[in-house]
Amino acid sequence: MGFISATLGRFSPRHRTLDQWTPIYAQLVAAQDICDKTRANRRSYIRRITEALGTRTIGAIRPHEIATLIATISSDHPQLAVRVLVEARTLFNAALENGWVDANPAMPVRKPIIKISRERLSLKQWQDIHDYADCCSPPWVSRMMALALVTGQRRGDLRKMRFSDVWDGHLHIEQEKTKARVAIPLTLRLDEVGLSVLDVVEACRGYARLDGDSFLLRKTTGDMLSPASMSWRFEQAREGALPPHKGVGTPPSLHECRSLAERLYREQGVNTMLLLGHTRQSMTDLYNKNRGKANPSDKWKSVPLPGAAHKLPVAFDSDTLSQNLKERP
Numbered sequence: 001m002g003f004i005s006a007t008l009g010r011f012s013p014r015h016r017t018l019d020q021w022t023p024i025y026a027q028l029v030a031a032q033d034i035c036d037k038t039r040a041n042r043r044s045y046i047r048r049i050t051e052a053l054g055t056r057t058i059g060a061i062r063p064h065e066i067a068t069l070i071a072t073i074s075s076d077h078p079q080l081a082v083r084v085l086v087e088a089r090t091l092f093n094a095a096l097e098n099g100w101v102d103a104n105p106a107m108p109v110r111k112p113i114i115k116i117s118r119e120r121l122s123l124k125q126w127q128d129i130h131d132y133a134d135c136c137s138p139p140w141v142s143r144m145m146a147l148a149l150v151t152g153q154r155r156g157d158l159r160k161m162r163f164s165d166v167w168d169g170h171l172h173i174e175q176e177k178t179k180a181r182v183a184i185p186l187t188l189r190l191d192e193v194g195l196s197v198l199d200v201v202e203a204c205r206g207y208a209r210l211d212g213d214s215f216l217l218r219k220t221t222g223d224m225l226s227p228a229s230m231s232w233r234f235e236q237a238r239e240g241a242l243p244p245h246k247g248v249g250t251p252p253s254l255h256e257c258r259s260l261a262e263r264l265y266r267e268q269g270v271n272t273m274l275l276l277g278h279t280r281q282s283m284t285d286l287y288n289k290n291r292g293k294a295n296p297s298d299k300w301k302s303v304p305l306p307g308a309a310h311k312l313p314v315a316f317d318s319d320t321l322s323q324n325l326k327e328r329p
Contacts, residue, residue, distance in 0.1 A: 013100040014059030021058050021100050022050050025091050035176055045087035048073070059101050061092075063108045074112040081112045119249045121256035123192060123264065125242060129234070132241035139207040140217050140225065141233045145257060146200045147216065150190050152261035152275050153182075155254055159225050161216040163201075171197055173277075180277035192264050230254060 013021075029042050052069045053061055066088055074081035088106035095101045126149060134142040147158055156176040165172045170183040186198040204216040211222045219225060234254040245251040262272045262284065273284040 013098070014102065015057055016100070017054065018056055018058045018061065019050060019054040021095055022046055022054070022091070024098070025094055028094055033179060035179075038177065041083070042087060045084045046091065048084050049088055049091065058095060061101075061105045063105045066106045067109045070109060070112060078112045078114045082114060085109060085111060119252050119256075121252035121260045123260065125238075125252065126257065126260060127193075128241040129237050133233070133237040136240060137233055137237050138220070140219070141237060143200065143204050143207065144217050144225075144230060144254075145234070145237075146193075146195060146203065148254065148257035149193065149261050149264075150188070150195050150197055150200045151184055152258050152265065152272070153277075154258060155227055155230055159215070159217060159227065159230060162213050163205075163210075163216065164213045166201060171201060175277045178277055178279070180279070182275065182277045184275065188270070190261070190264060191268055 026043070026046060029046070030039065032039075034042075049069070052072075053065060056065070066085070069088075070081050070085050073084055085106060088109075089104060092101060092104040092106050096104055126145065130142055130145045133145060144158060147153075147161070148155075151158075151171065151173075153161075153173060154175065154177060157173050160176065161171070161173065166186070168183075169186055171186060173182045173184065174180070175182065184197055186201065187196060189196040201216060208218050208220045209222045214222055215224055217225055217230075231254050235251075238251060242251075258276065262276060265275060266272050273281050276284055278284045
């Protein structure tokens with residue numbers, strides 16, 4: 001600890017080091033209502049900041065020092081650099097609110113430009129991958145793809161869905177990442193594939209053992225799926241269904257089903273910000289960017305009437321799921 005922080009720092013926080021502030025900030029982060037994975041990620045971002053600037057007097061840190069740190073990270077990991085910069089801005093904002101600094105040195109620093117590397121998933125690609133999974137993968141894989149597309153939810157939320165989450169005519173989801181609570185009507189129907197939420201939920205009943213309050217997506221033993229297995233099985237079906245990837249970016253992942261759902265449902269007039277569980281429309285709009293993919297359909301689209309409901313059967317035979325997709329218009 002330097003002379004200034006050891007002397008003046010006793011009377012003014014501005015003369016203390018960043019290392020003295022970060023334990024206080026870490027407690028503020030730990031108290032937030034965020035998932036464990038997000039909390040662990042943020043700890044790693046804080047560690048990168050303190051490793052570079054921890055011994056510096058917090059009130060003397062300048063924007064160019066933050067910019068140098070971000071540029072160093074960005075040379076190899078631009079997306080990580082953006083996250084570290086966001087954390088730095090939040091860290092110094094908290095310090096500003098608590099009287100440790102007079103200004104936030106991270107605010108003037110520009111975010112690194114990130115070249116989008118992952119390609120969007122087209123409806124045709126989704127259909128081909130689904131058909132391949134239906135014939136050549138474990139039975140939960142094609143159902144996972146249908147559930148991902150019709151609900152628009154993340155991988156972590158798909159794996160946690162249980163039959164007990166279906167009540168009062170809705171599928172209820174408390175999102176793992178944001179804690180948003182989304183109730184999706186069972187009558188919600190994705191017209192492009194001719195499937196409703198009820199269709200897909202019912203298709204999840206008969207393919208594996210049901211023990212009490214079972215997961216919609218499960219192993220043949222009834223156990224919960226692992227996130228890695230879900231992604232790997234999707235990639236395996238994608239590689240089997242599609243020609244070798246020759247695009248500039250990486251081939252679409254399971255998460256791209258969420259973006260495809262947003263684009264298709266928005267064309268139907270569905271409030272996709274609520275469906276995806278976002279708090280800002282700007283975040284939903286990022287999912288709507290097709291990154292060069294053609295529009296899913298060139299046919300005329302009729303505007304849905306407000307309050308119109310789709311009539312659904314009382315029961316649904318799970319074997320009908322693939323048949324519906326093969327007979328789609």
